Amino acid sequence: DQQVKQNSPSLSVQEGRISILNCDYTNSMFDYFLWYKKYPAEGPTFLISISSIKDKNEDGRFTVFLNKSAKHLSLHIVPSQPGDSAVYFCAATRMDSSYKLIFGSGTRLLVRP
Amino acid sequence: NAGVMQNPRHLVRRRGQEARLRCSPMKGHSHVYWYRQLPEEGLKFMVYLQKENIIDESGMPKERFSAEFPKEGPSILRIQQVVRGDSAAYFCASSAGGNSYEQYFGPGTRLTVT
Numbered sequence: 001d002q003q004v005k006q007n008s009p010s011l012s013v014q015e016g017r018i019s020i021l022n023c024d025y026t027n028s029m030f031d032y033f034l035w036y037k038k039y040p041a042e043g044p045t046f047l048i049s050i051s052s053i054k055d056k057n058e059d060g061r062f063t064v065f066l067n068k069s070a071k072h073l074s075l076h077i078v079p080s081q082p083g084d085s086a087v088y089f090c091a092a093t094r095m096d097s098s099y100k101l102i103f104g105s106g107t108r109l110l111v112r113p
Numbered sequence: 114n115a116g117v118m119q120n121p122r123h124l125v126r127r128r129g130q131e132a133r134l135r136c137s138p139m140k141g142h143s144h145v146y147w148y149r150q151l152p153e154e155g156l157k158f159m160v161y162l163q164k165e166n167i168i169d170e171s172g173m174p175k176e177r178f179s180a181e182f183p184k185e186g187p188s189i190l191r192i193q194q195v196v197r198g199d200s201a202a203y204f205c206a207s208s209a210g211g212n213s214y215e216q217y218f219g220p221g222t223r224l225t226v227t
Contacts, residue, residue: 006155032214043117043204043218044156089155098169099214100146101206103155 003027004092006104013111019077021107023090026071030092034101035064035075038087047088048075080111115140117207117219118187125225132192132199134222138207145188146216147180150202162188163210195226 005024013019023033031052036044050057050064050073057064063076077084087108091101118137126132138145143164148156161169162182173180177195182188192199202223206216 004155034215036218041221041223043119043206043220046215046217049215093214095212095214098161099208099216100158100161100169100172101148101156101216102158103148105155 002105004090004102004104006090006107008107009105010108010110013080013109015082015111015113016079019075019080019084019109019111021075021077021088021090021109023073023075023104024071025073025092027092027094027102028068028071029094030102031095032093032099033064033066033073034091034093035062036089036091037084038089038106044089077109080109082111082113085109085111117205117217119203119205119219119222121222122220123223123225125227126195127227128196129194132195132224134190134192134203134205134224135187136190136205136207136219137187138205139217142207142209142217144208144210145182146206146208147188147190148204148206150204150221152201156204159190192224195224197226200224200226 034049035047038044048062066073087106089106090104147159150156158172160180177193179191202221204221206218208216
């Protein structure tokens, strides 16, 4: 039972353009959604989060959009930079489940110079 | 401003041996989570601990795996009688607790069972 899904295993984008990473979920009880970035042989790095009561959160080049009716969220990176090349994980959590994170399988982003 | 520390970074064990993985949370954090990442998969929750208490171990395999977070010292994830299927990257994350849901991850321990 995969509650959080990232259906695109990889994405390639030209430097300077927008990167859009997508994530779908099945459990309408999630309270928060988070995006992490991971380089090889390193731990995930927290990027940005959004509460389930919001539909948008922005932090610099990163914006997360939440569509609760569609159970879908997306991460926009504008403009994309070669250093953004990494694996991006979407995660979801609930306050009444100890805030343990449920992760998607990740999307590998390649930003071409 | 030390982040989450994990050691060792790499651990090789023969089948049947024990593996001990250590995690020191960020300064000021008293909540620790352990996750496992198998090759080409996402991270899977294993266990959530606070000092001297296991809060949620719903993701832990029933046998051979145990975790602790003593009053003093790091959190330890212990795997007894390792098998090849235990080969994975094990990540520890810490949070401030309370209403804080954001978790910050360590660099991971890569366990290889030969």
